Amino acid sequence: DQQVKQNSPSLSVQEGRISILNCDYTNSMFDYFLWYKKYPAEGPTFLISISSIKDKNEDGRFTVFLNKSAKHLSLHIVPSQPGDSAVYFCAASAFTGANSKLTFGKGITLSVRP
Amino acid sequence: DTEVTQTPKHLVMGMTNKKSLKCEQHMGHRAMYWYKQKAKKPPELMFVYSYEKLSINESVPSRFSPECPNSSLLNLHLHALQPEDSALYLCASSLDRVTYEQYFGPGTRLTVT
Numbered sequence A: 001d002q003q004v005k006q007n008s009p010s011l012s013v014q015e016g017r018i019s020i021l022n023c024d025y026t027n028s029m030f031d032y033f034l035w036y037k038k039y040p041a042e043g044p045t046f047l048i049s050i051s052s053i054k055d056k057n058e059d060g061r062f063t064v065f066l067n068k069s070a071k072h073l074s075l076h077i078v079p080s081q082p083g084d085s086a087v088y089f090c091a092a093s094a095f096t097g098a099n100s101k102l103t104f105g106k107g108i109t110l111s112v113r114p
Numbered sequence B: 001d002t003e004v005t006q007t008p009k010h011l012v013m014g015m016t017n018k019k020s021l022k023c024e025q026h027m028g029h030r031a032m033y034w035y036k037q038k039a040k041k042p043p044e045l046m047f048v049y050s051y052e053k054l055s056i057n058e059s060v061p062s063r064f065s066p067e068c069p070n071s072s073l074l075n076l077h078l079h080a081l082q083p084e085d086s087a088l089y090l091c092a093s094s095l096d097r098v099t100y101e102q103y104f105g106p107g108t109r110l111t112v113t
Helices: none
Strands: A010-014 A019-025 A032-038 A045-051 A056-059 A062-067 A072-077 A086-093 A108-113 B004-007 B010-013 B018-025 B031-037 B044-050 B053-057 B064-070 B073-079 B087-094 B108-112
Touching: A010 A019, A019 A032, A019 A086, A019 A108, A032 A062, A045 A056, A045 A062, A045 A072, A072 A086, B004 B087, B010 B018, B018 B031, B018 B087, B031 B073, B044 B064, B044 B073, B053 B064
Parallel strands: A010 A108, B010 B108
Antiparallel strands: A019 A072, A032 A045, A032 A086, A056 A062, A062 A072, A086 A108, B004 B018, B018 B073, B031 B044, B031 B087, B044 B053, B064 B073, B087 B108
């Protein structure tokens, strides 16, 4: 049972335009969401996160939007740059104290065309 | 400094070998994690340590044996692995178990022959 879904396996965007990466979840207990970026042969790099008490969080070119009623979040990258080309993982967690853990989606491969 | 280091970067081992993977962080984080990642798949949690004590074991086979000698170091001892254990093994750390943001190392690419 996949609790975090990234239904589009890939996305191609022109440099300078906006990239929108989507993520859906099924577990209503999730209260914290994170995005990670991963280059080949490297570990995931933490990008940005959002708590369920917010609906938007912004950090430079990256903005994450959360729609709790739709159980949907999205990562906006603007403007997109060729260096943003990577696999992006959405992750979610429910606070269960010492047993908290991240549940990852399958990832989206973003390609930014020069 | 948000760096987690892992050694070795690559490891090839036979099914009868014993080897160890090492992970180190100097961020003062008290929670450390081992993940396994296969190609085109998300990371899968294996073990969690909190304050040097094993907190979570996700029903991992006993041929994988974790060890946390101190708050900065995490080892994964490997013995009698199978070819299907070939994967990227990732270490991560977080400030503590109630802090969600985890910082990952670059991983060890393991091939079992």
